[in-house]
Amino acid sequence: MTTTPKRDAAADLARRFADYVPSLEGRDIVAIRPSYGLMIDGEERAAEGGATFPTIEPASGAHLADVAEASPADVDAAVAAARRAYETTWRDMPGRRRAKLIFRLARLLQDRAREFAVLESIDGGKPIRESRDIDVPLSAAHLFYHAGWADKVEYAVPGMAARPLGVVGQIIPWNFPLLMAAWKIAPALACGNTVVLKPAETTPLTALLLAELIDEAGFPPGVVNVVTGAGATGAALAGHAGIDKVAFTGSTGVGRSIRRQLAGTGRRLTLELGGKGAHVVFDDAALDQAVEGIVDGIFFNQGHVCCAGSRLLAQEGIAGELLDRLRRRIELLRVGEPLDKNTDVGAINSAAQLERIRVFVDEAAADGCRIDHPSRPLPDRGFFFPPTIVSGLGGAERIAREEVFGPVLAVQTFRTEAEAVAKANATRYGLSAGVWTEKGSRILWMSQRLQAGVVWANTFNKFDPASPFGGVRESGHGREGGRQGLREYLDTTPVAA
16 A cells, blocks of 8 residues: 655645746836936936946846946036025925925826836846835835925924025935935925935936936926946045035945045934844744744845844744744745746845855855755846745854845844843844734833834834834934934024024
């Protein structure tokens, strides 16, 4: 008598998922031009000397377009255009008129939401579900929210006289190109400032398309200028004497150098930098809910999130069961074509970032840690890395201390609340944390002791334009969003009684 081996249920389900028919979002809605220039003073122009750099599609490694690389002279021109617009038009424009223009930009973004979502996924590698359902709607929400503040700025700072700062240099990263552009431009414009924006060199296309929308919305020339390029362009902008404030989102190392560059100049600075956020899961947590929150916290946008929950601290009593559930769950995650609406984890943004992630995981394996990947193979072209769980950590390993910025979860255990707090705070960062428990008193106790700018309770990665966001320690300073974010773009003085 022969018996049929019992099939593993998770593996069987994964095989059936693999047979799903692709549901691809059409590329035909996006017209990617062979080349793009700088957007300065309401016009597109070539960089001085004609220098360009390529932008690459992460899912295929294919060349998308050549983009102008701004020189210091181009940055000078953009800052001068922003200064003219500030002094002749934007600063003295009534708030209600600024509000109408920002509101119009939000509506135009909504009208072309599908085009922006597809372009964001092609240029950045993130799944279309995330671009379509999160990035584009939240970008519009930031514009709508700050449009509402444009004629009420004085109410954001009660008892203070508020004035715009002037010209703002804004440098944004490659993980949320469109969202970070809207996130930064909206409050600056609402407060009466003009902007020179520098997008990341690997993901410039949606920022350039947004600049076209700004012109279509009727903004005066020079109010928003976009200069593209790599680190040298960003350094020229951050150190420019004509800038009144720098707002930077990116790596801690670059943020540290900008802070040194601006020290003693009197120019304002806000920094939103790296993170090593911890999920702290207690033994009374709803484990299924926690599993979904952990998966969203680290594998959303391939882990390319500053506030990603890249560390899991599980209480010893439930650590084994929680890890088993997570290993089964990642078997069901689909890694592949970003424009496939079935995809959960898209492409790593660049070949350099993919190599960085591999080095971290290889080091952890050499240190004796357990490495868990889904069994399904990766696409045979493009920059892909599987959702990964690294367990058996002692805490001294580099992967437990430093930001990987990829789909890699580092797991440790704890016994007591005090130990959980100590391990969660055992990092130089302080951007985010998540607490999973049924006890409200424990949530409050933990949130008062976790050294993080944002603490989520029984959820993760939830954002709203009205809620301030930012970090402490080496995750930066200053806040974006809400009334607190508006104050970062205002010069305030007390009103005499």
